[in-house]
Amino acid sequence: MKKIAALLLALVMTASAFSGCKKVDTASGSTGTGSDTIKIGVFEPLTGANAAGGEAEVEGIKIANKLYPEVLGKKVEVVVADNKSDKAQATTAVARLIEKDKVSAIIGSWGSSFSMAAGDLVKKNKVPAVGASCTNPLVTKGNDYYFRVCYLDPFQGTVMANYAFKSGAKKAAIIQEVSNDYAVGLATYFKEAFVKLTGDPNSVVTTVNYNTNDQEFGAQLSTVKAANPDVIFAPGNFTESALVMKQARQLGITVPFLGGDTWDIDEFTSVGGADVEGATISTFFDDSAPVTDEGKKFVEAYKKEYPDKNMAAVSALGYDAYLVIIKAIEAANSSDSTAIRDALAKTKDVEGATGKLTFNADGDPDKDSAIIKEVKNGKFTYKDTVTISK
Amino acid sequence: MMNNTKKRNIICTAILAVIVLALIYFANNYLDAYIVRILNLCAIYTIIGLSMNLINGFTGLFSLGQAGFMAIGAYTVAIFTLPLDMRSTIFYMEPMNPAIAGIHLSFVPALLLGGVIAGFAAFLIGAPVLRLRGDYLAIATLGFSEIIRILLTNLQSITNGALGINKIPDNANNMWWSFGVAIVILILTALLINSSYGRAFKAIREDDIAAEAMGINLFKHKVMSFVVGGFFAGVGGGLYASLLGTVDPKQFYFTLTYNFLLIIVLGGMGSISGTVIASFIVTCGLELLRTFDEPLTVAGYEISLFRPGFSMVIFSLLLMIIVLFYSKGLMGRTELTWDRIFNFFGKMKSKKAPKSTEGGSTK
Numbered sequence: 001m002k003k004i005a006a007l008l009l010a011l012v013m014t015a016s017a018f019s020g021c022k023k024v025d026t027a028s029g030s031t032g033t034g035s036d037t038i039k040i041g042v043f044e045p046l047t048g049a050n051a052a053g054g055e056a057e058v059e060g061i062k063i064a065n066k067l068y069p070e071v072l073g074k075k076v077e078v079v080v081a082d083n084k085s086d087k088a089q090a091t092t093a094v095a096r097l098i099e100k101d102k103v104s105a106i107i108g109s110w111g112s113s114f115s116m117a118a119g120d121l122v123k124k125n126k127v128p129a130v131g132a133s134c135t136n137p138l139v140t141k142g143n144d145y146y147f148r149v150c151y152l153d154p155f156q157g158t159v160m161a162n163y164a165f166k167s168g169a170k171k172a173a174i175i176q177e178v179s180n181d182y183a184v185g186l187a188t189y190f191k192e193a194f195v196k197l198t199g200d201p202n203s204v205v206t207t208v209n210y211n212t213n214d215q216e217f218g219a220q221l222s223t224v225k226a227a228n229p230d231v232i233f234a235p236g237n238f239t240e241s242a243l244v245m246k247q248a249r250q251l252g253i254t255v256p257f258l259g260g261d262t263w264d265i266d267e268f269t270s271v272g273g274a275d276v277e278g279a280t281i282s283t284f285f286d287d288s289a290p291v292t293d294e295g296k297k298f299v300e301a302y303k304k305e306y307p308d309k310n311m312a313a314v315s316a317l318g319y320d321a322y323l324v325i326i327k328a329i330e331a332a333n334s335s336d337s338t339a340i341r342d343a344l345a346k347t348k349d350v351e352g353a354t355g356k357l358t359f360n361a362d363g364d365p366d367k368d369s370a371i372i373k374e375v376k377n378g379k380f381t382y383k384d385t386v387t388i389s390k
Numbered sequence: 391m392m393n394n395t396k397k398r399n400i401i402c403t404a405i406l407a408v409i410v411l412a413l414i415y416f417a418n419n420y421l422d423a424y425i426v427r428i429l430n431l432c433a434i435y436t437i438i439g440l441s442m443n444l445i446n447g448f449t450g451l452f453s454l455g456q457a458g459f460m461a462i463g464a465y466t467v468a469i470f471t472l473p474l475d476m477r478s479t480i481f482y483m484e485p486m487n488p489a490i491a492g493i494h495l496s497f498v499p500a501l502l503l504g505g506v507i508a509g510f511a512a513f514l515i516g517a518p519v520l521r522l523r524g525d526y527l528a529i530a531t532l533g534f535s536e537i538i539r540i541l542l543t544n545l546q547s548i549t550n551g552a553l554g555i556n557k558i559p560d561n562a563n564n565m566w567w568s569f570g571v572a573i574v575i576l577i578l579t580a581l582l583i584n585s586s587y588g589r590a591f592k593a594i595r596e597d598d599i600a601a602e603a604m605g606i607n608l609f610k611h612k613v614m615s616f617v618v619g620g621f622f623a624g625v626g627g628g629l630y631a632s633l634l635g636t637v638d639p640k641q642f643y644f645t646l647t648y649n650f651l652l653i654i655v656l657g658g659m660g661s662i663s664g665t666v667i668a669s670f671i672v673t674c675g676l677e678l679l680r681t682f683d684e685p686l687t688v689a690g691y692e693i694s695l696f697r698p699g700f701s702m703v704i705f706s707l708l709l710m711i712i713v714l715f716y717s718k719g720l721m722g723r724t725e726l727t728w729d730r731i732f733n734f735f736g737k738m739k740s741k742k743a744p745k746s747t748e749g750g751s752t753k
Binding site for chain 1: 423424556635683699
């Protein structure tokens with residue numbers, strides 16, 4: 001009897017969870033299935049630790065699907081598979097998309113490690129994949145079937161080094177989240193570029209590390225304070241970074257903080273409050289000033305679809321990933337995976353929401369400009385566009 | 391009579407072995423890559439589940455260090471089987487330590503080495519912490535697995551740090567490897583459990599003071615169970631790395647251990663067959679439930695429940711039901727033996743028999 005009561009309780013609990021789901025989903029349209037469709041697979045973390053990032057990318061992809069529902073006269077069907085923020089599940093999700101759903105191309109995933117796990121599979125099965133926000137260089141390196149629309153850690157690190165140098169800094173300190181591949185990548189290339197720009201091998205005065213979920217940064221910050229830098233480059237997760245800044249201000253460190261696009265989220269300013277004022281980042285998309293017509297179109301559609309949401313930059317990247325595939329299918333004039341891959345490799349000057357996209361030999365976009373944003377009155381506002389000549 | 395059942399059991403085991411081999415052959419050659427991948431994952435989860443059950447279920451040590459042992463095995467395989475010409479591209483940020491940059495091992499030695507290093511780590515950590523009991527041991531082993539993860543993050547020149555390693559040669563995506571190793575480890579575990587050491591493990595689980603009074607060296611047996619479990623988990627981790635083709639420190643977060651804790655609790659703490667059954671149920675179940683993640687349209691209306699994430703709700707519900715009705719796991723502490731199977735069918739027959747006589751009496 002007790003067991004049955006417990007079971008009933010569990011049922012009620014889950015049922016109440018469903019009613020919550022219902023409301024959210026009634027807005028999105030239904031996807032019909034037919035024989036005359038081209039399938040594009042999407043694997044993203046929709047449950048688990050990284051669900052927020054995956055959800056944002058899927059939003060962008062869905063909007064792209066709505067604006068471009070057809071290619072070559074056929075309907076495009078987006079098949080979404082959840083990789084559950086788990087590497088093993090990422091590989092089974094991709095295997096399922098390839099074997100069971102027979103998709104022509106794949107988009108994904110938020111989190112480079114999931115994309116890396118899928119890399120071997122897409123290569124072996126000759127199904128091209130386009131990553132939206134996976135910035136780890138190893139994702140596309142040596143893999144002819146993996147492309148991506150975001151720029152890489154080296155570029156972003158270089159952009160910030162240029163910005164720091166331009167604003168007059170001669171000495172920089174680095175505080176990096178060492179367990180985060182993204183932060184480590186940015187920090188390494190920042191250092192390389194900054195040393196080259198200043199011509200002084202000791203211009204990066206100190207590099208200190210912390211781990212994801214750390215709360216106390218006193219030791220690292222005293223090292224930084226003793227080194228007396230002009231600027232601090234601190235790429236990392238938004239919560240930890242905001243805490244770093246809070247504690248730095250308490251210690252009397254007043255120099256400006258620079259970071260990466262991960263900070264561009266409401267939680268960063270709400271955790272940091274007044275202490276993150278003046279924090280400067282580079283990012284790939286600014287919804288208040290889209291650089292292309294495609295970007296304007298996307299922002300408009302997004303605001304209509306999700307009126308009460310703040311747009312994440314990765315949504316724009318998800319949109320671009322879909323767009324690049326559609327253009328490649330058009331160029332290849334076929335839904336054959338290998339033909340799409342060849343067309344993707346030749347992608348040149350495709351207008352996306354985040355800028356014009358041209359893939360280089362590695363399958364990475366040759367983007368040459370980034371947007372600089374600064375926290376002003378508790379909000380990230382557009383400051384500058386930095387262009388790097390290669 | 392005794393001889394007859396023994397003979398019957400041997401024949402049945404032989405038939406089962408042939409069937410399993412035939413199934414592996416069939417699956418490996420005729421099934422698509424998606425199903426083969428899931429089956430391989432089942433086999434690897436079985437290995438790690440068994441290693442955890444040996445420590446937690448049979449010896450009664452509440453250890454949560456499995457992710458750490460797996461990480462050691464996985465990284466050993468990743469580092470040593472990585473082709474030499476690819477190393478400089480993958481270790482692009484900080485070159486590989488020259489001491490290991492030139493060493494390349496083939497899959498089997500690397501797998502064994504991974505197991506041995508994990509076993510050695512188990513010995514190092516086991517010697518001091520196995521004096522602890524219950525929750526304290528759980529915390530200490532959890533800490534151990536976190537230390538391993540932090541080390542992997544920071545030893546950039548050996549492990550490539552947070553960037554991880556990819557392009558690990560794909561050896562385990564062949565069912566002969568994953569199932570072969572799983573079967574060997576299954577047999578080894580069964581032999582160990584039924585040996586005098588295994589009986590000592592179980593005695594320690596039941597009551598360590600009584601076990602000590604019986605002359606069992608507690609420390610020796612606990613360390614032994616821990617080291618063997620660590621070795622198995624290391625081998626399983628190596629296969630895991632090879633199946634996924636990539637490793638990074640984040641994947642060995644302590645939550646990974648909970649997957650295996652789920653498997654052994656579901657299957658039954660202290661049941662080998664339970665672990666095997668549960669790892670198949672959990673792994674295949676999660677995949678089968680993916681159907682619930684796909685949109686479903688009935689008569690033009692999309693049913694909004696069917697959206698990504700719904701499968702996890704169903705999965706949790708199923709787990710609750712199992713835990714409610716099988717509070718000791720599916721198998722408890724019992725094993726699925728031939729005697730049990732035949733007894734079960736025998737009972738079914740005898741149940742039917744009295745019914746028919748009853749029917750006769752009412753006439």
